[in-house]
Amino acid sequence: MLRYVTTNPGKVREALQYLEGPVEQLDYDYTEVQAAELGPIAAHGAREAYRHAGEPVLVDDAGLFVDGFDGFPGPYSSYVEDTLGVEAVHRLAERELDDPRRAAFRCVLAYCDGEGFEASPDPVDRDDRTVAAARGAEQGDEETEAVPVKLFEGAVRGRIVPPRGDEGFGYDPIFEHEGTTFAEMSSEKKNAVSHRGRALAKFGEWFAERTEFP
Numbered sequence: 001m002l003r004y005v006t007t008n009p010g011k012v013r014e015a016l017q018y019l020e021g022p023v024e025q026l027d028y029d030y031t032e033v034q035a036a037e038l039g040p041i042a043a044h045g046a047r048e049a050y051r052h053a054g055e056p057v058l059v060d061d062a063g064l065f066v067d068g069f070d071g072f073p074g075p076y077s078s079y080v081e082d083t084l085g086v087e088a089v090h091r092l093a094e095r096e097l098d099d100p101r102r103a104a105f106r107c108v109l110a111y112c113d114g115e116g117f118e119a120s121p122d123p124v125d126r127d128d129r130t131v132a133a134a135r136g137a138e139q140g141d142e143e144t145e146a147v148p149v150k151l152f153e154g155a156v157r158g159r160i161v162p163p164r165g166d167e168g169f170g171y172d173p174i175f176e177h178e179g180t181t182f183a184e185m186s187s188e189k190k191n192a193v194s195h196r197g198r199a200l201a202k203f204g205e206w207f208a209e210r211t212e213f214p
């Protein structure tokens, strides 16, 4: 059984459309370490969630990175949504930045089942570079850090616009991709182009190979 670790029901809706086989949400609030990138946060979360669950886990860390704000709110997206709110992020961008207010959604999925993985033969494989960065950035005890984690990243570019649409969650109403906000898309349509959809597709391919041919 694979546990998709999140407290966010919006993420679960999207992920369950992609993941095959036995998957269940694990509503577990892992510690979000402070880091400038999503990789170390997701990797740390996956190790902690694996320790908690004792079963294979997939952690999903995501955020909105606004180019003109040097990537802010990025890893702080959740805190900013809870404090300022999504519409304030749009108002701030409109006040401070010229149009088009370019931004990207990023998602990092971190898989951990306590076992080792073969290193990728491609030295420029971004996933493995991020894993290395994640290891370096962690402050946990040595035994915990030694548990391998595999990362899968997805990103999508768009622009910050006044809120439109009722679907989705979080920053979806203010993120426009090719003329449509994510909150104007069904979850199928969003998955087909989104940061999470892209990361899930990479994970799904890797996981199917791993489980079919152990």
Ligand SMILES: O=P(O)(O)OP(=O)(O)OP(=O)(O)OC[C@H]1O[C@@H](n2cnc3c(O)ncnc32)[C@H](O)[C@@H]1O
Pocket (backbone or CB within 6 Å): 005, 006, 007, 008, 011, 028, 029, 060, 061, 062, 063, 064, 077, 078, 079, 081, 082, 105, 168, 169, 170, 171, 172, 182, 194, 196
């Ligand atoms: O950590 P978990 O429990 O998974 O739940 P969370 O909602 O806090 O998850 P993140 O830290 O990954 O999310 C950071 C913020 O980005 C938002 N977010 C993440 N993915 C999103 C998406 O696909 N569309 C819109 N907003 C998203 C989300 O609502 C949070 O405010």
